[in-house]
Amino acid sequence: MRELLEKAKELIKDGKAEEAIALLESKRHSETQNQEEMYYQLGNAYRKLGNWQGALNNYQEAIDINPESPANEARKMIMDILNFYNKDMFNQ
Numbered sequence: 794m795r796e797l798l799e800k801a802k803e804l805i806k807d808g809k810a811e812e813a814i815a816l817l818e819s820k821r822h823s824e825t826q827n828q829e830e831m832y833y834q835l836g837n838a839y840r841k842l843g844n845w846q847g848a849l850n851n852y853q854e855a856i857d858i859n860p861e862s863p864a865n866e867a868r869k870m871i872m873d874i875l876n877f878y879n880k881d882m883f884n885q
Contacts, residue, residue: 794820794827795827797816797817797820798827798830798834801813801817801834801838802834805834805837805838805841808841810838810839810841810842811842813834813838814835814839817834817835817838818835828854828855828858829858829862829864832851832855832858833851833852833855833862833864833867835847836848836849836850836851836852836855836864837867839851840871845871845874845875848867848871849868849871849872852864852865852867852868852871853868
């Protein structure tokens with residue numbers, strides 16, 4: 794499982810987020826270890842693609858498993874970004 798997560802991190806870092814998502818999704822329901830990390834990496838991959846809802850959903854899954862997860866901070870950052878964008882739209 795650790796190798797899978799490291800491979801996914803590398804794919805995301807190399808701009809291959811779609812490949813990382815496919816890799817993680819293929820193992821998501823069969824792996825019981827490191828699920829928090831798997832959801833966190835899925836959130837990172839979706840974020841890289843600009844899929845905010847997919848990122849938020851996966852970060853929330855990680856947070857549900859462990860409230861101290863780094864996904865908590867990542868989720869807050871996305872919410873700040875989305876709130877900033879929405880405020881700008883009202884000021885045009």
